[in-house]
Amino acid sequence: MAGGWTRRQVLAQATIAAAVYTLDPHELCCGVNAYAQTAGADSFELKKVGDGVWAAVAAARYKVNSNAAVIETNDGLVVVDTHSKPSAAQALYQDIQGVSKKPVKKIINSHFHWDHWQGNQVYAQANPGCEIIASERTKARLTDPNQMNGGVAFIEKQAAAMPAEIEQIKAAIQKAPDAAAKARLEGNLAQAEAYLAELKAMKPAVPTRTVSSTVALQEGGREIRLMLVGKAHTDGDLFIYLPKEKVLATGDAVVDWMPFLNDGYPEDWVKTLDALERFDFRHVIPGHGGVVPKEQLSFFRGYLSDLIAGVKGAAKDGASLDEMKKTLPDRLAARYEQRMSKHPVGQYRERVGTNIEMVYRKVVQKA
Ligand SMILES: [Zn+2]
């Protein structure tokens, strides 16, 4: 362009490029393939994991919802994580009112990713004075104008990217190999269109209180520990621990599908899971997938450490990233493929290549 671009134009282009970049589901935290079989509505299964403690297990959606933890105290409710959109938070809020009509006193966001906090506004609007708590790092990322994968500014970036994503799904529908694939794509198209409408109307509610180290809340007769144990899925992961009820909510630092490593710290992550394992708990409410026993931690950590060892070993032997992506998935499959592919989304083969690439960049190249 003659005369060069103004700084504003360059920034606008960079924003668009960055936004389109996130369209690749492998690059987006908890992104889902457009061909995946997903549920027809944002719904949750409330599973009791202790006296007055529930896991809200999210149905698989094209624009995924995180799980939530719901904790009842003597005088109110505490809810951990609020999904990807207000309508999903509203759906869960209705279910919650079926088990307790107490006011929601506190919302806790486990980390900054879009699918864990974009429903905050529902609880904030319905419960004046409701505190929204996150780690200091999470709040910094939520309010950073350049932050990808989550945050207030990322809402607009997603809205800018959605029309292209919607066109891609429409094009895929035209080329669908069979009626079943077409039906799945059409279901996901409807979800993408509805999501865009919600993004445009969103009134984001950010944390009103932050923590920079572990604190024990004495909340209406119940101890709720907000723990900062180390870097893992992000640099601000908050773990919510109920010592009496022996329940741990982990956000995406532990999931019941394949991990997303793009904002993660693979080697620290292993150490953080080690540190967590020393606490006494029975049930884990992971960021995605079903409620799992404590043993999931060692399985999940095993995947991360085997992945890191595999990538490091291959790099030492002179393998290129492409070669690693060809050989490592099969080598790790016997131990991990089946259990990492329990759900229709976030399965082993869908994610393992990106996981290898992320470990290669972060651990070998230290980029
Ligand atoms: Zn997530």
Ligand SMILES: [Zn+2]
């Ligand atoms: Zn996440």
